[in-house]
Every structure is written in C-alpha cells, then in structure tokens.
Amino acid sequence: MPIAKSKVKIQKSKRIIYSRILAIALSLLVPCVLCLSPCFAAPSYGTKMPKQRQFFMGLQNHNVFDRDLEGDDGEMESMQDFFLLSFGLADWFSVDLKGGTGNVHQDLVSGGERVYPTFVGGGYGFRLRVWEKDNFKAVCGFQHISIHPQSIDIGPVKHKAVLDDWQFSATASYACKRVTPYLGMKCSRMDYIHWTDGERNRVKSDTDKSVGIIGGLDIALTQRLWINLEGQYFDAEAAAFSLNYSF
Numbered sequence: 001m002p003i004a005k006s007k008v009k010i011q012k013s014k015r016i017i018y019s020r021i022l023a024i025a026l027s028l029l030v031p032c033v034l035c036l037s038p039c040f041a042a043p044s045y046g047t048k049m050p051k052q053r054q055f056f057m058g059l060q061n062h063n064v065f066d067r068d069l070e071g072d073d074g075e076m077e078s079m080q081d082f083f084l085l086s087f088g089l090a091d092w093f094s095v096d097l098k099g100g101t102g103n104v105h106q107d108l109v110s111g112g113e114r115v116y117p118t119f120v121g122g123g124y125g126f127r128l129r130v131w132e133k134d135n136f137k138a139v140c141g142f143q144h145i146s147i148h149p150q151s152i153d154i155g156p157v158k159h160k161a162v163l164d165d166w167q168f169s170a171t172a173s174y175a176c177k178r179v180t181p182y183l184g185m186k187c188s189r190m191d192y193i194h195w196t197d198g199e200r201n202r203v204k205s206d207t208d209k210s211v212g213i214i215g216g217l218d219i220a221l222t223q224r225l226w227i228n229l230e231g232q233y234f235d236a237e238a239a240a241f242s243l244n245y246s247f
Helices: 002-035
Strands: 055-068 075-090 093-107 113-133 136-148 152-154 157-174 179-196 199-203 211-220 225-233 237-246
Touching: 075 113, 075 136, 093 136, 093 157, 113 152, 113 157, 157 211
Parallel strands: none
Antiparallel strands: 055 075, 055 237, 075 093, 093 113, 113 136, 136 157, 152 157, 157 179, 179 199, 179 211, 211 225, 225 237
C-alpha cells in the first residue's frame, strides 16, 4: 500500500512539472507570435498573484511620461485609467485583464505635436510564479495594452492613432509585514500606429531602448485591500498606481 501511494505521488509530481514546463513555454512563445519582433511598457502587476479560482479587482492609473520613437518621429506620452481583473487558473499561474480609457500625445522632432483626446483602451496578460521560498518570490509575466484615442483633424488632414504596448517582465519580491517591495527587468516595445487620411503607418519605439528596469511596492491596507505603486525606467519613463481588492 505505501508503494502504491508513493507511485501516485510521483505521477502527480510529474504532471505538475510537465504543466509548469508547458506554461513556461507558452509564456515565451505567445509574445513572439503576437509581436513578431525580437523585443516586446505596461505595468507588470508585481508579484502578488491570485490563488487558484481567486479573483483580484482594482482601479489603476498609468502615466507614460516619455517613450522615444524611432527616427524623426519624436516621442510619445499617454495617460491611462483602467479597471483591473485578475483570475488564478492555478496557484502559480494567473490571467490579467484590463479595460478603460486613455489618450496619446506625440511630440515631433520638428517642434509640432499631435494630441489625441481620451477614448477607449484595454489590455491582457499573464503571470507565472517561477520560484517561492519563505518571504521571497519570483514571477515572470507578459503584458499588452492597446489605446484607441479619438481621431483629430489638422487642417484638411484627418489623423488617427493607436498606442500598442508590449512587455515581457521578470520580477522578484521580498515580503516584510505590510510592505512588499519588488524589483525586476523587462523587455518592452511601444508602437505608435498612425493613419493619415486612411493610410496606415506603424512607428516603432526606439529599439535601442527596449530593455528597462521595474521597481514597485505592494502596500497592504487590510487583509484583502492593498495599494500597488510601480515605476519604469530606461526604456520608458512611466509610473502606475492602483487600488486592489481580493475576493
């Protein structure tokens, strides 16, 4: 009888290992398929993840203060507000969704600017807990945001824009009482898709600035309510704030 139980435990352990390998492979493959690019800035959500069948809900403000574009297309800014929803498919794997509004502001090298007023936006992603011991935790994730502001007319020309934001992140945290600081790296890309009188052009973010640093804090207010603060550096200058609740 003990031998049979031991075999069951071994088979269960193998299934867990295989499922984690599959999840890791998907987390690496999906960004490549979606981006078709060697590099993929969106908030990373930190390392606090919902357990299996648990929900996290929240409200988030994300400000991109500066993201350089390729060539002579200048730089891009954006302010975004989202409703957040995360669901734990397993204790170590979560799906993250968001929906809300956002704008786009392009500063041209020539000195001009294009300001696209706030309209709809949304995003999706997932996180994978790759290691945890005592108060330490390491998480890998993929995040995407798409912002669709209102179109504008500059003289006789109609301009339409979409902000396309991709990120692959890896963060590590240390939990100490009510505060959990985390630090990590990311590979990101933020494209400016621009239509002029219906003619489409995709402007990439500066590919020499695709690797950045993530720094953040989760601050517990109650057992279920917490604040997340996050900053992004080097690839972009951005900051995010969210108020979150677990169910």
